[in-house]
Amino acid sequence: MNTSKLNPGFKGLTIFLISLILSFEYNYYVNISVFLICLILMLLSKVSIKRLCISFLPVIIMALGVFFTGYFYGNESATTDITDMTKIVVVMESAESGLQLAARILAYAGLGFLFVYTTDPRMFILSLMQQFRLSEKFAYGIMAAYNFIPIVKNEYRNITYAYRARGVKKNLFMLPMLVTAIRSSENIAMAMESKGFQVGAKRSQYRKLETKIIDYILVVLLPLITLYIVRVY
Template structure:
């Protein structure tokens, strides 16, 4: 399927379930999404991640609706809506290549070519950025410093690397 049309279809379905409070529709979307993902050979690790990560927000929303809001029925609808969003998004993101999407949006939906190729260039820099972060972490470990993701040493030269030679 055309990635641009697939994106448009996912957005339309997501908007539709945003304004409806129907448990059956949510369960049907979840079921079809799981079947579609299994048909496209989703890995077990990806499937567990899709079930596990939205579990806590979904349970929190369910419990808050059950105790303080619209009751168990509305809480169940909202819980299944979160999973419907997650699995619907997964049907797009797991089965669509980013390069194909950018090129389709440029060709079929009149996205400016400078924007499309700029996004592709930025997307292709991600592996290089990860490699450079690993180099910085390794260099810091050689100096006995552990860098965390919030460390400012990723963007500034640490004081231990300052020139300490003779002053002229």
Template sequence: MNPSFKFLLALIISIELSLKTSLTTNLLVIVFAVVYLLTQKIKFKSLLFTLLTPLIAAFTIFATLYWFAPQPNLENALSLSSRIYVYTLTICCVSIKTTAEELARSLEQNFHLPSMFAYGVLAALNIIPQMKRAVKQIRIAGMMRGVYLSFWSPVLYFKAILVALNSAENLAQGMESHGYVEGAKRSVIVAVPLKASDWLWSGVILILVNLALFTLK
């Protein structure tokens, strides 16, 4: 499916389930999301991590609404806590076979997202590994001088900000040297097609979710 449609579909489903309470629909979405992830050959370790990560948040919501509420309601507590898994798994379904670059290109080509924003997002994502290396180098350089820079040290983040500003300037110069002009029409290197099947699958999934949402409790 088209990356933009996958993202928009996950967003719509999440918003609809957050506005209307339906435990059965939440469970159906969770089951189908897990099945989809399995069909995409997700690693068992990654699936287990995805299921365990939101457990604390879901349990906290359930405990607050069921054990500490003046009038506990089991169905309401399960419905609201299961939303955490709905949000997590739907986003996981979007990201499992879609890279950030593919999503940015799709939003730019199919949803006419401004190229400046798309390229800015890609630049920010691609600079993250460089920033990690820079922070590691800063900490090592400090330890060689007998200065330990902890994770919450202001000095560490100040030096990291300086590195980021320098990298941003180099990136801007690099884009200009490659002919990037804001607002100018650009050619497409990697086309992201929008197929009729994308509309079909999106419509079918939305119809099924809404049918379950308004007919099941």
């Protein structure tokens, strides 16, 4: 199933509900299952394997660090008189505690990357505005802030080259970038005003996002399946 073709708003709601269920559950079987399912869905959605490896590398390092921390220090004070049998029990409890924390990190990272790598941010904002009645004032504000990122990036590169050409060693980036941001925001405001933008006015949409039956099914079915797995384990 290619999750890139799902409605972004309903997909975000589904992932949020699953994350909420996992927040009350400490079973590492469930967390590892969710992580593997997210990994399979990203591969089916044609997410680059190289991109996944680079993204999950710090997550895996963090999970291993948490696991060994729980393994060596999780239940250090569980018993005072450690015999051979009690030592085995303490080691097993410590390993399970570390595995639970590490699996939770992997599960949440898998859900987060599944949403980020299979969702267009602009389509997500449009979905929130069309299907979930997000105020246009906030929606267009978020989209304007998102579109500022490449502008700031290009401006930073241009200022860097300008300083190098002039032989300036002390780089004062904040003032020129602040001026650029103010000018860009004024241009956007004038453009929206010239197009007749008004908060609360009835508007047509250049791109209308559709909601399919599969979106409604998944937003109900997947959290129920997660609850069922939690009950079983």
